[in-house]
Amino acid sequence: MLKLRFVRPRLTPSILVLRYCSYSSSSSAAAVQAERTINEGPRNNWTREEIKSIYDSPILDLIFYGAKVHRHAHNFREVQQCTLLSIKTGGCSEDCAYCPQSSRYDTGLKAQKLMNKEAVLQKAKKAKEAGSTRFCMGAAWRDTVGRKTNFNQILEYVKEIRDMGMEVCCTLGMLEKQQALELKKAGLTAYNHNLDTSREYYPSIITTRSYDERLQTLQFVREAGINVCSGGIIGLGEAEEDRVGLLHTLATLPTHPESVPINALVAVKGTPLEDQKPVEIWEMIRMIATARMVMPNAMVRLSAGRVRFSIPEQALCFLAGANSIFTGEKLLTTPNNNFDADQLMFKMLGLIPKAPSFPHDEADDCHEVASSSG
Ligand code: SF4
Numbered sequence: 001m002l003k004l005r006f007v008r009p010r011l012t013p014s015i016l017v018l019r020y021c022s023y024s025s026s027s028s029a030a031a032v033q034a035e036r037t038i039n040e041g042p043r044n045n046w047t048r049e050e051i052k053s054i055y056d057s058p059i060l061d062l063i064f065y066g067a068k069v070h071r072h073a074h075n076f077r078e079v080q081q082c083t084l085l086s087i088k089t090g091g092c093s094e095d096c097a098y099c100p101q102s103s104r105y106d107t108g109l110k111a112q113k114l115m116n117k118e119a120v121l122q123k124a125k126k127a128k129e130a131g132s133t134r135f136c137m138g139a140a141w142r143d144t145v146g147r148k149t150n151f152n153q154i155l156e157y158v159k160e161i162r163d164m165g166m167e168v169c170c171t172l173g174m175l176e177k178q179q180a181l182e183l184k185k186a187g188l189t190a191y192n193h194n195l196d197t198s199r200e201y202y203p204s205i206i207t208t209r210s211y212d213e214r215l216q217t218l219q220f221v222r223e224a225g226i227n228v229c230s231g232g233i234i235g236l237g238e239a240e241e242d243r244v245g246l247l248h249t250l251a252t253l254p255t256h257p258e259s260v261p262i263n264a265l266v267a268v269k270g271t272p273l274e275d276q277k278p279v280e281i282w283e284m285i286r287m288i289a290t291a292r293m294v295m296p297n298a299m300v301r302l303s304a305g306r307v308r309f310s311i312p313e314q315a316l317c318f319l320a321g322a323n324s325i326f327t328g329e330k331l332l333t334t335p336n337n338n339f340d341a342d343q344l345m346f347k348m349l350g351l352i353p354k355a356p357s358f359p360h361d362e363a364d365d366c367h368e369v370a371s372s373s374g
């Protein structure tokens with residue numbers, strides 16, 4: 001007998017699809033798995049069915065139990081502010097169907113050279129003054145092979161920004177083992193390389209590099225001792241099953257990523273996905289809460305697409321388990337939330353910025369640098 005019935009929009013907001021749940025109100029999969037996560041801690045042996053059952057739980061249960069796991073694993077008031085800067089924009093050889101920086105699509109974006117050190121450091125300083133604790137530099141490249149000069153320049157940027165007392169992250173495409181080691185030596189905190197979607201749907205979005213190549217880069221990053229930042233994008237035309245598949249891949253990595261960005265597609269004119277419908281807030285919440293439950297210690301980042309969500313909508317995302325955002329005028333090339341509006345939101349919701357965290361032996365050096373530069 002069906003004990004509970006609820007209604008929620010599927011991928012197309014105008015079409016309401018009745019979903020029947022066989023859980024009682026007190027024992028949804030979200031409730032059962034949240035208790036297990038709290039009692040047993042993070043685990044890597046999730047089955048796809050388990051994750052799907054969490055994802056399919058009634059939305060209010062997802063929010064409630066996402067919040068419960070979040071409060072168990074984190075200070076729920078702390079939200080990490082990261083600033084993402086495109087240091088080398090456009091002209092990318094890859095064919096990622098969502099990306100305005102691919103040279104294969106006519107999006108009106110002009111390819112630029114690598115930004116010089118002075119300009120990058122100035123942006124990092126500004127971001128720090130605005131409260132950002134992590135500075136992420138993105139370059140529109142397939143990989144860094146054959147880019148020795150540019151790569152060495154970026155190593156310099158990493159060192160300098162790290163010395164400013166900020167966490168530093170890069171997203172430069174695929175890495176080789178040696179490059180990961182060099183970035184670690186320069187002081188890189190984290191490397192971002194998103195899986196984007198499920199293994200099954202991936203070939204519909206990118207054909208110029210494989211899912212396994214992406215996983216290989218994540219492995220090199222992990223082995224070099226750099227934190228892994230990896231998540232995906234929803235709204236690419238994928239099925240809900242693909243969203244579950246993405247989370248399953250991430251949650252069954254030998255070590256969970258330290259950061260999991262959840263992006264909502266920002267459809268850009270000229271890309272193959274220009275006509276995709278905007279993602280609904282409930283879809284974001286479902287992804288965030290599920291990610292929170294299956295990777296309890298990760299920073300779950302409410303990323304691209306946030307600009308479309310109101311403060312109450314973002315509040316639901318924070319309640320469900322998001323604890324990181326991108327701040328700054330732009331997210332690589334697409335618009336982001338206004339800085340003042342974000343400060344107002346923090347005040348309104350009682351959120352506080354998360355302090356940067358460094359390995360213990362580095363913390364004192366960093367403090368000294370920060371003090372002496374002030
Ligand atoms: S997402 Fe990255 S790799 Fe793909 S086209 Fe854009 S810049 Fe290139």
